[in-house]
Amino acid sequence: MKRLFKQFSPQDTFRWFEEHGVPLVIQEDQCIFPKAQDSKAIIDCFMNEARKYGIHIETGCRIEDLTELLNDFTDVVVTVGGLQHTSLHLPTPLTECVPSLFTFNIDDTRLHQLMGIVVENAATSIPGTKLKAEGPLLITHWGMSGPAILKLSSYAARHLAEKDYKSPLAVNWTGETNADKVREHIINIIESNAKTRLIDNVRPFGLNTRLWDYLLQKTGLDGKPLGDIGKKNVNRLVEVLTNDQYTISSRCQYKDEFVTCGGVPLDSIDKHTMESLHTPHLYFAGEVLDIDGITGGFNFQAAWTTADAAARGITRQVSA
Numbered sequence: 001m002k003r004l005f006k007q008f009s010p011q012d013t014f015r016w017f018e019e020h021g022v023p024l025v026i027q028e029d030q031c032i033f034p035k036a037q038d039s040k041a042i043i044d045c046f047m048n049e050a051r052k053y054g055i056h057i058e059t060g061c062r063i064e065d066l067t068e069l070l071n072d073f074t075d076v077v078v079t080v081g082g083l084q085h086t087s088l089h090l091p092t093p094l095t096e097c098v099p100s101l102f103t104f105n106i107d108d109t110r111l112h113q114l115m116g117i118v119v120e121n122a123a124t125s126i127p128g129t130k131l132k133a134e135g136p137l138l139i140t141h142w143g144m145s146g147p148a149i150l151k152l153s154s155y156a157a158r159h160l161a162e163k164d165y166k167s168p169l170a171v172n173w174t175g176e177t178n179a180d181k182v183r184e185h186i187i188n189i190i191e192s193n194a195k196t197r198l199i200d201n202v203r204p205f206g207l208n209t210r211l212w213d214y215l216l217q218k219t220g221l222d223g224k225p226l227g228d229i230g231k232k233n234v235n236r237l238v239e240v241l242t243n244d245q246y247t248i249s250s251r252c253q254y255k256d257e258f259v260t261c262g263g264v265p266l267d268s269i270d271k272h273t274m275e276s277l278h279t280p281h282l283y284f285a286g287e288v289l290d291i292d293g294i295t296g297g298f299n300f301q302a303a304w305t306t307a308d309a310a311a312r313g314i315t316r317q318v319s320a
Contacts, residue, residue, distance in 0.1 A: 001291070001302060003271065008308035010301055020045050031297065065089045070282060075314045077274075077283040079307065082260025090264065091279045095290045097262035098161040101150045103252040104169065106143035110214060111246075115141040117208045121175025122148045127168045127245075131156045133294075137171070139211075142252075144169075150295040153251070157261040157292070160251070169246040173215070174205045176242070183238045190226045190234070199224050204241065215240050259299050263290045273313025274306055281317075283310040 023035040122137035135147035216222035286303035
């Protein structure tokens with residue numbers, strides 16, 4: 001992708017949309033959206049360009065084999081997205097497809113009651129592996145979602161598929177990676193409020209009150225005066241704040257994943273033009289390739305950049 005970005009980079013994407021009548025805005029989290037805050041602005045832009053150049057869009061057609069298309073057209077570009085749920089036969093070897101960017105189902109009814117709570121700086125990991133991710137975490141009525149979960153599912157896509165989506169999950173609710181600093185913070189709270197307050201009435205690291213109550217119930221410390229929290233209980237609090245344990249029971253429901261890990265392997269295409277090394281005049285772009293990124297627009301950019309490369313490749317052949 002680095003090589004291809006020299007031809008069509010994220011900056012080129014930004015410039016292209018603005019030049020084609022779609023003003024963009026950069027939000028505080030650095031995500032880029034149409035100024036209209038409506039994805040229809042992007043769709044309308046693409047449709048207008050198609051009409052402008054007389055591009056005919058045929059819908060309601062089923063294609064299972066590309067042989068006929070390759071006989072009827074000079075060049076064919078396949079941009080069908082992920083191959084996990086398609087019956088399309090491709091004349092090229094494929095890397096096994098598994099879901100990526102999905103949420104986690106967790107069988108914990110007390111956790112489900114916290115649905116809607118967002119922790120802005122959470123860290124998630126798969127115990128026993130080096131797989132981890134950080135970012136906002138959203139508690140849902142089925143388990144957990146948000147960037148911290150979606151990114152972890154991307155990094156762990158194949159690992160979780162091998163485990164049939166049943167895996168331990170560790171959550172650090174504090175955003176602080178140093179457990180000693182978390183311990184120091186808890187001790188300072190206790191020493192500052194020991195005479196007057198229950199532990200339920202403090203909110204370390206600005207945690208939501210309902211989430212803090214839930215975590216205290218897990219440790220059995222709810223309702224305790226701060227003055228009665230000894231060293232052993234401090235350790236329990238640090239553990240639940242920095243290494244809270246859950247069990248992933250399954251991934252999100254069928255087809256709810258955002259992208260697919262796997263597809264057309266990169267060693268089977270020309271990395272400059274996206275043309276198949278096995279079938280001349282057959283090109284691939286977008287998620288059909290074995291390219292998948294974390295949440296945040298990376299997969300859109302990969303799709304647009306590889307499509308640009310395919311278009312340039314075809315243009316050079318036609319002009320030769």
